[in-house]
Structures are given as structure tokens and as C-alpha cells.
């Protein structure tokens with residue numbers, strides 16, 4: 241089975257200037273530099289397939305599985321493999337791995353030998369204490385060793401897409417595990433109690449307003465159900481620092497014809513070397529040193545075993561009966577693992593992208609800051625299949641989406657941006673004027689009226705007076721324009737090189753916990769322009785929404801007019817540019833005029849169209865024609 245995982249972490253930006261000399265420290269009230277987000281990495285991991293144990297009804301790893309758990313591709317390579325094979329987390333694949341010599345001989349072997357020695361010592365009762373110098377900080381950093389290389393991959397069984405809303409609310413099942421690694425001198429913060437975590441994820445009288453239940457129900461307009469009866473917090477789950485599972489003998493098999501994995505020219509930084517690239521046929525873990533697929537799988541096994549033991553202790557307790565029901569649930573149960581802050585992972589959060597297997601996971605490291613509820617929401621939305629919300633070169637730079645930079649959201653809700661909302665079916669383009677809110681249109685829930693292509697601009701280049709409601713007021717709330725498509729149909733003529741633009745309107749809700757109560761003043765009452773090429777398919781990846789500009793005063797023009805780059809018209813007449821003019825923007829809606837530009841300077845002076853979208857048509861009006 242494969243899983244695509246996405247990591248997330250915070251870094252503080254370097255100070256923008258040196259403090260002047262001979263000055264006192266700033267007063268304690270000075271707020272620290274805001275968090276920004278660093279690009280982390282994606283990983284393609286191989287894991288054992290899950291199956292249901294018929295005697296207990298619990299989900300477990302296939303006991304015949306002899307797969308070394310590990311990452312077979314990282315970063316750009318992971319994304320390339322995922323795209324080429326259209327992999328979904330939970331797909332069953334047949335991989336051929338190649339054992340490779342290490343680039344740096346000795347280091348990896350030494351680690352292995354040391355870990356085996358530790359394991360042997362642990363097994364014989366004389367557990368070795370860990371090197372205390374290495375447990376207090378993230379160091380030492382070990383180089384990743386490429387003991388295995390992906391030689392070929394073949395999909396055996398593709399999972400069904402499950403996360404995109406199709407008209408029936410998605411009723412989530414969730415278990416949150418508080419992990420206890422004190423055996424490894426990684427104590428969980430005392431503040432992380434079951435009561436605290438329960439408050440953060442459910443909607444109680446003492447919950448923060450950005451609790452997870454509120455986030456789900458408000459941002460999805462009720463399309464996702466997060467029912468307290470289907471949610472439980474378990475723990476602390478104690479776990480041994482070191483351990484292993486015995487190898488299953490692997491039958492010799494003839495190698496299939498080689499098929500090299502796709503390569504890309506990497507432009508992104510190499511992943512931080514905190515994860516060992518597995519590794520061995522014996523699956524072992526060492527929490528004191530690593531944070532790789534083997535460790536992650538060990539956390540999950542320990543958590544499942546602990547929860548099952550809790551149920552066995554008190555089988556008649558209603559809470560334990562609820563836990564048993566959740567443990568036996570077989571469809572994409574969400575498992576959220578809360579890890580101590582000094583666990584040896586480089587990320588702040590890590591999650592399965594999409595969720596089709598019996599369970600899928602999100603890991604959160606260092607629980608308890610004011611932004612933790614946002615981080616939890618960010619990770620569980622990866623389970624929904626969402627990717628990061630960027631702004632230009634900043635992968636997490638979009639401050640209008642919890643999948644981007646939520647550092648300004650305080651305790652408000654920062655719902656996903658228009659492209660991400662569209663991607664998972666939570667919101668759609670606008671319906672015709674007069675349609676009541678939250679009403680599916682005649683074709684289901686597609687929202688064809690606000691989905692504009694070249695076909696909409698044949699009799700006039702301008703469509704005037706389009707009303708874009710504030711995103712929180714109704715679920716049909718965006719206008720999407722693609723001048724590279726002849727029509728909205730899937731088989732309509734299309735050209736490449738033209739971006740699809742999403743126009744939406746965001747208003748900060750003054751009510752605590754209200755929709756978009758976490759939108760910062762920068763984007764309050766702003767028409768947003770996002771560029772996005774994704775579609776509503778979980779198997780089509782690699783399209784991150786990009787926040788391009790926001791108005792009524794757009795940065796690119798210092799005016800209420802925003803114009804996309806111009807793509808010369810193709811032979812089939814497709815291409816050009818999109819121009820948007822913000823006419824008005826109130827607390828509930830924005831009104832815009834949209835023009836499809838087919839000429840940068842009006843040269844078709846007798847066609848009755850304002851080809852260059854300057855507001856003047858042909859000979860009588862446009863000075864270009866005179």
C-alpha cells in the first residue's frame with residue numbers, strides 16, 4: 241500500500257535588521273516576529289496493506305506482509321511518481337526495490353549495528369539508556385541512507401475516491417491519540433490532557449472558537465459532520481523507545497522487467513535528513529533517533545494496541561463501547577496522533593494526503609500553542625486531499641486559507657480559499673441570480689452559471705454586474721474564468737498555457753467562531769484572485785492554488801482593475817486575457833464586471849466588441865481605431 245504524506249513546519253524569519261548597539265532589550269510586551277512557513281517535503285511511503293482481523297473485528301496490518309516500511313520517493317520525485325501513476329493514499333501497489341550501496345559507507349551500517357545492539361540489549365532486559373546529549377534537541381542529524389531505491393511500481397488495486405462531497409454529508413470517524421514517549425525521555429507536555437484535547441476538537445462551552453468541530457461544520461456549510469458520538473480522545477499511549485518486528489522470510493521472485501522511476505529536475509530543497517530511508521527487512525524503530533515510516537508505523541501499532549486493551553479492560557463502559565465501534569470502523573477513520581514537542585521529526589505536522597484506506601493519519605508535534613487548532617485543521621484537510629495554499633514562491637503564503645499561512649488568524653476560523661473549497665466540493669461557482677442560498681442547481685451541485693469559458697463571451701466581451709457573495713454567506717460563491725476552454729464541457733476544445741482564475745470575496749466575520757472570523761484585515765472585504773488548475777478528482781495532483789492579487793485596489797494595477805497575462809490567440813480562437821473590474825464591495829457581496837480580452841490594442845474596429853477591454857468599442861469610441 242502507498243501513502244503520500246505531506247509535512248509542514250514553522251520557522252521564524254530572520255530579523256529584518258540588526259538591533260542598534262547599546263540599546264536595552266525591547267520591552268517584554270513587544271510581540272515576537274510572526275511565524276512564517278517553510279517548505280517541507282512530500283514522501284511516498286510503502287506500508288503493509290490493512291485488513292480486518294475476523295476474530296476481533298479490528299483493523300490490522302496484513303500479517304503476511306513482508307514489506308519494509310519506508311519512503312521510496314521524497315520531494316519532487318515523490319510528486320512525479322504520484323502524478324505518473326495517479327496514486328491515491330491507500331492504493332495497493334507492487335513495487336520492486338533495489339538495494340543500493342550507501343553513498344557514505346559505514347554511517348548507515350553503524351546505525352543499524354548500533355540499533356541492533358540496542359535492541360538485543362533491550363530484549364535481554366538490560367535496556368541501554370539513551371545518549372542524553374541527543375534527546376534534548378533535534379540534533380544530531382544523520383544523513384539519509386538510500387538502502388533501497390524504487391526500481392518499478394505497478395498499481396494493483398486503486399482505491400475509490402472518497403473525500404469529495406457529492407451531495408451526501410461526510411460523517412467522519414476520528415480517534416485522537418495522545419502519545420507518551422517518556423520511555424525515550426520525550427515527555428508529553430503536562431498541559432496535553434484528554435480534557436484539553438477534547439475541548440479543542442469538540443464544541444463545548446469552554447472550547448476555543450476555532451475548535452475542530454466548528455472548523456469542519458462552518459467551513460463546509462454542514463457538508464462534513466464531526467459528531468461527538470464518533471470522536472474520542474485516547475491516551476496517553478505509552479510506547480517503548482526501541483523495538484522491532486521480526487522479518488518475514490521473503491520468497492525469491494524473478495525480477496520484472498525494469499522500469500525506471502520518473503525523474504524531475506529538482507528545484508526544491510532536499511528534504512531534511514531526519515528520516516532514515518528504510519532500510520531493512522526487519523522493521524525496527526528507534527524513537528530516540530528517527531521519525532521515518534518505521535517509527536510512524538510503530539506509533540500507530542502501539543496506539544491501536546493500547547486502545548484495544550483499554551476496551552478489553554472495561555468492555556461495558558459506554559465510552560469504551562464507543563471506542564470499540566470506532567476501532568472497528570473500516571472506512572477511512574481519521575487517526576490524529578499528538579506527539580511530544582521533542583520527538584525527532586523536522587515537521588510540526590504530517591498527514592496522509594487523501595484518505596481511502598481503513599485508517600489514515602495526521603501527526604501533530606508540540607501540541608498546545610494558540611495556533612494548534614489551525615495546525616490540526618490543516619493536517620486533517622490534507623486527509624481530504626487538499627494541498628498547500630501558496631502565494632507566488634511561498635508554498636504556504638496564502639493568508640486566506642488554513643492550508644496556507646494561518647499565523648494571523650488568531651482564534652478565528654480561516655476557511656479554505658475558493659479553489660480548495662471547489663476541489664473538495666464544499667463550494668462552487670455562483671448560481672443564477674435569485675437562486676436561494678445552499679441550493680443545488682439543475683445539474684446537481686456544479687454551479688455552471690459562474691463557470692465562465694470563451695462560450696460566455698461571444699456576443700459581448702463584457703459580462704457586467706456579476707454578484708460574488710461573501711464566501712461565508714452561501715456555498716455558491718465564486719466566479720471561475722478560463723479563456724483557454726471553448727466551453728464548460730469536458731470534451732470542449734482547450735489550449736494549454738492559459739490559467740484558470742478563481743474570483744472570490746472574503747469578509748472577516750465579527751462573530752467569534754463565525755465563517756472567516758480568522759481572515760486578516762489585509763484580506764477583509766477583498767475580491768481575491770487565485771490561479772488554480774486542479775479539478776475535482778483525487779487522482780489529479782500537483783495543482784496548488786496560488787493567490788495572485790486582491791482588490792478593489794489590486795497591487796498589480798493600483799486600481800480596481802485586474803488583468804491576467806495575455807496569451808496570444810490560438811488558431812482555434814482560444815486564449816487572450818481576463819480583466820476584472822470591482823464595481824462595489826460591501827459587507828455581504830462584491831459586484832464585478834468581467835471582460836475577455838482578445839486584443840491588447842483594439843484592431844478589430846468593426847466587430848461590435850470591445851476587444852481590448854478598455855471600455856470603448858470600435859471606431860466611434862476606441863481611440864485605437866481612429
Ligand SMILES: [Ca+2]
Nearest residue numbers: 844849851858
Ligand atoms: Ca472591436
Ligand SMILES: [Ca+2]
Nearest residue numbers: 842854856862
Ligand atoms: Ca476597446
Ligand SMILES: [Zn+2]
Nearest residue numbers: 246247248618
Ligand atoms: Zn501541510
